Amino acid sequence: MHAHTALPTWRALISDETGARLFVSADGTHWQRTGTTVPAQGDTALACAPDDTLWCAFHTGDGALYVCELTARGARVRHRVRGPDTHGRPALAWWHGRLVVGAVSVEDALLVAVGAPDALTLRSAHRTARAVEGLALAATPARVHLAFTGTDSGLYIASSDDGITFDLGWLEPPEKPVGAPALSAWGPDLSLAVRSEQRSVLLALSRGRATLEAAQVGGGAITAQTPAVVLDPEGVTALLAGTDGALWCARGAPDELTFEPVESVAATGPVSLVRSRVGEPTGPARTVVRPVLFFPCDVPVDEGYVARASEHIAEHLAVAQARYRRWLVTDTFPFVETIVVRSARTHLDYKKGDAFWDIFREICEALGDCDATSTTAYLTFFVRPPGFEDELWLGAGGPSTEGSGMALLDGRCILEDEPYPMQSTLVHELGHAFGLPHVDAWGEDLDACDSVMSYARRHHTVGPSTPDPDAQFLPEEFDLLGRNEVAFPNFAYDPAIHNPTGRPLRPRIA
Numbered sequence: 262m263h264a265h266t267a268l269p270t271w272r273a274l275i276s277d278e279t280g281a282r283l284f285v286s287a288d289g290t291h292w293q294r295t296g297t298t299v300p301a302q303g304d305t306a307l308a309c310a311p312d313d314t315l316w317c318a319f320h321t322g323d324g325a326l327y328v329c330e331l332t333a334r335g336a337r338v339r340h341r342v343r344g345p346d347t348h349g350r351p352a353l354a355w356w357h358g359r360l361v362v363g364a365v366s367v368e369d370a371l372l373v374a375v376g377a378p379d380a381l382t383l384r385s386a387h388r389t390a391r392a393v394e395g396l397a398l399a400a401t402p403a404r405v406h407l408a409f410t411g412t413d414s415g416l417y418i419a420s421s422d423d424g425i426t427f428d429l430g431w432l433e434p435p436e437k438p439v440g441a442p443a444l445s446a447w448g449p450d451l452s453l454a455v456r457s458e459q460r461s462v463l464l465a466l467s468r469g470r471a472t473l474e475a476a477q478v479g480g481g482a483i484t485a486q487t488p489a490v491v492l493d494p495e496g497v498t499a500l501l502a503g504t505d506g507a508l509w510c511a512r513g514a515p516d517e518l519t520f521e522p523v524e525s526v527a528a529t530g531p532v533s534l535v536r537s538r539v540g541e542p543t544g545p546a547r548t549v550v551r552p553v554l555f556f557p558c559d560v561p562v563d564e565g566y567v568a569r570a571s572e573h574i575a576e577h578l579a580v581a582q583a584r585y586r587r588w589l590v591t592d593t594f595p596f597v598e599t600i601v602v603r604s605a606r607t608h609l610d611y612k613k614g615d616a617f618w619d620i621f622r623e624i625c626e627a628l629g630d631c632d633a634t635s636t637t638a639y640l641t642f643f644v645r646p647p648g649f650e651d652e653l654w655l656g657a658g659g660p661s662t663e664g665s666g667m668a669l670l671d672g673r674c675i676l677e678d679e680p681y682p683m684q685s686t687l688v689h690e691l692g693h694a695f696g697l698p699h700v701d702a703w704g705e706d707l708d709a710c711d712s713v714m715s716y717a718r719r720h721h722t723v724g725p726s727t728p729d730p731d732a733q734f735l736p737e738e739f740d741l742l743g744r745n746e747v748a749f750p751n752f753a754y755d756p757a758i759h760n761p762t763g764r765p766l767r768p769r770i771a
């Protein structure tokens with residue numbers, strides 16, 4: 262790793278007719294120009310590497326797409342991105358130690374490249390989607406997200422867990438979006454900004470994994486360019502190039518952004534913005550499973566129940582830990598004692614489908630954990646009022662980042678094995694929290710497959726017991742667990758052991 266002079270927290274590229282110049286700021290409101298420029302034609306994209314080096318993507322006048330590192334003392338060697346000709350706003354993110362660059366072809370098709378800066382080749386990211394004037398990218402450890410305005414004036418978010426295959430979702434903005442959006446991620450949250458036909462700023466924010474909803478913000482602030490946006494725990498920071506050439510800065514909670522002109526910095530062209538990664542909190546080096554008894558405010562906390570439940574949970578986790586040790590041999594998960602988290606909401610407030618990530622976020626907030634950098638897999642038991650029998654969930658699990666996630670179970674299963682057996686559900690939902698999909702993602706029968714990640718009833722348990730014969734993992738699942746270096750740092754996928762027949766690993770289809 263070469264030495265570099267650290268740049269202040271906020272970094273922006275502002276383009277004019279001659280290129281793009283790097284501006285820096287310690288607080289996001291007072292900006293300083295540097296001597297660093299790139300020969301960009303139009304829009305640029307910025308991304309911060311895990312070691313806090315700053316990278317940009319830009320088109321030159323001849324239409325070629327480049328990535329290069331920017332320092333306080335200038336731009337380093339630039340690398341040409343191979344593939345079809347592209348145009349418009351490029352996109353850039355760092356993901357799993359690799360650079361992800363996005364751009365649209367001259368036919369407006371979505372193209373993405375993933376790799377080392379000097380080995381990037383653009384490939385089609387979606388068969389049919391067409392984007393207007395460019396793309397935006399944002400990465401969380403679990404997924405990489407792509408945003409664009411479609412040629413049908415729809416606003417789209419596509420996301421991928423491999424950087425190759427993107428699933429399409431869309432938003433319904435209150436005004437017609439114009440041009441490419443900007444996108445930023447913090448933990449499982451995303452913020453998207455785009456300008457509208459009326460030249461106001463449309464800003465969308467996801468809370469947890471809820472659907473993004475666009476809302477008009479900025480009461481009167483007008484923008485001539487795509488707003489540049491960054492999401493962090495303090496809210497949203499946006500830089501706007503106004504129609505009068507002034508640079509505007511907006512900060513705060515998404516629904517109460519305040520806009521102020523930035524003194525002595527003009528912006529006649531596109532602006533891109535990124536935040537330093539220095540100072541992001543970090544959790545333990547590896548994932549720890551933390552059981553949580555989650556009490557809605559209308560369920561009294563019975564200390565006797567908490568003590569009995571905690572004892573059962575520890576027994577079950579010891580069995581599950583031993584099973585993961587038999588499966589992985591060189592590793593298993595550590596776990597800690599059960600804690601109680603009290604919610605301010607009633608149990609029926611969680612009756613909607615996206616409650617899963619609301620609960621994850623509430624637990625992070627209650628425990629002072631940071632959802633973007635957490636290394637905890639929360640094993641959450643939702644405790645219901647006595648006598649309440651409706652099933653609100655069948656049990657659920659999912660990864661938030663590479664090292665964190667949540668498994669959510671109905672609290673009744675701890676003592677009663679109802680509405681499902683605790684032990685078999687526990688190992689399955691923890692599998693989701695560690696990043697595994699269901700077996701049908703590999704083309705297997707969900708009800709018949711031998712894997713932990715199926716619904717096969719022959720794996721069901723009574724009490725903290727192990728089924729005989731025990732469930733297994735598929736070679737594809739061992740491969741995924743081996744790639745989760747935060748959850749299982751001591752486990753590596755070995756084809757000779759985990760795929761003894763040597764069959765090709767199947768691509769993920771769901």
Ligand SMILES: [Zn+2]
Binds near residue numbers: 690699
């Ligand atoms: Zn499942």
